[in-house]
Amino acid sequence: MNFDGVLFFPVTPFTPEGTVDVGILKEHITSRLPHGPGGVFPACGTGEFHALSIDEVRTVVTAAVQAVAGQVPVVAGAGGPLGHALACARVAEEAGADALLVLPPYLVTGPTDGLVAYIEAVAAASSLPVIVYHRGNAKYTAASMARLAANPKVIGFKDGLGDVGLAQEIVSAINTSGRTDFLLFNGLLTAELTQGAYRGLGIPLYSSAAFAMAPEIAKAYYDAYISGDEDRRHALLDGFYAPLVRLRDQTPGFGVSLIKAGLRLGGLPVGPVRAPLVDPTEEQLVQLKSILAKGYELAGR
Template sequence: MTKRIFEGVLPAITTPFSPDGSVDHEFLREHAQWMMSQGCSGMVPLGSLGEGNTLEFDEKVAILKTLVEALGDKPVIPGIASLSTQGAVKLAQAAKDAGCQGLMVLPPYVYTSDWREMKAHMSAVIAATDLPVILYNNPVAYKTDFLPQQILELAGEHPNVRGVKESSTDVRRVTALAAILPPQVELLVGVDDALLEGVLAGATGWIAGLVNSHPRESVELFELTRAGKYAEATRLYRWFLPLLRLDTVPKFVQLIKFVQEETGHGSARVRAPRLELTDAEKAEARQVLAAAQASPALVGV
């Protein structure tokens, strides 16, 4: 049986900023270690939630070095994206040099084109190292939709393609992938409010968002579902869903960071062009959080 390398709950870790706007490496280290202590399997920095598109190259490399040191032998699997193929290849190689154990490869920022060009970009980045790769499909954010047959084509040509993070929000896409992916390519859920459905369809990993504020609940939900304890999983899922849905709206970065701050696990600071939430948006998010906190009996089933 092929060994799974991306199994379990992998936080798409947020990037903490100090008051002066620089990356807060001390908190980054503490936050990653705290989530690992709650049962997470590794970390996925520099993705959409990690505000990777607002970080400079040197900042990205420094983040990777901090996390590799903080996690020891546990995997750090950074998001690899750039405006150019050359930039993405450079970052992939730097990630390997920093000690990362895998890569999550995204399509290029801004430019969206046909499969011929997207395949050339993805192939160049995948082939830049020998690290195992997760293909990240998020047509909602990046306007590029990698169809199941195209993913299969990349996996057939590149043996280090070992996973797919599916974030199209279409559960039917998860079932389509589960039906055709070879055993060595793992399927990972990429949107928080489709976790239970994704695991039931065959996903073996979850790159999660609200895990940044609720790691114990996230790990428990995943493990209950994987174990086939559907009554318990459904009960916890229903409790968690209003929070998980904060991961699927345009201001998901601001919202998740705000929930982190409200629960004592981070700061709401974001990097421009993002701005922190308005008072009205904060009040709405507080209502969602307060409703969850008012029924703690549903947690720890």
């Protein structure tokens, strides 16, 4: 599986009644496809996986597959309680997804052997390949990732922990395993801010929540990153991404809330976030609007 372009993590739009808005979701996805995403990741972190029922996961992934129509890979979220994760794997396969991103298990912290068993159980629940998400209570070691890399259904590793020493050990272990098809992702919040460092670790791919909100800005960063235009990349980091991160860090959960707010500012009625997340205040919306304006200016829009 190849991801050639920005990795797009769409939000999950909700109607005023609180249900998934399939029409807006499809519009959200199709409007971003001309900007060249390398893959679409519905019902994942930016899509509020934590707040979706299994029926809603089915609805979201089905809509995403229909909207993408085979243009790029679709990778669906699966995780939480083991039974829910297995159900997510099955409905994603039924919906036509190409792979799974396995988010952390619910609440409990198990030993490494238990985490490996969790990934293997999700991988066995469908025919879809899986990407391991290293984050929160799902902390993998280099040895455990080498074990998982021996399973051909495990095709990738996404680091959302931020321990660069451990990430380097894991990259080295996977490289030593002989896998040449293994995908390595930077999955930290607002990953553009750290991607220069992650490229140095041998992790070339990254999640982009910003692409969901402002694809022109995210694509300008990606193009500068790929072409080696460091002056432009740093201008976007200093003028857009760093201020966005400072705003994001004001309130827990704003890694999702600000993206939805930015979409609403742009005229797409994606609705609010679900509890326990909260939407920005009016003052924070003013700040976000200013940050976006600067980003568009730097992107040349």
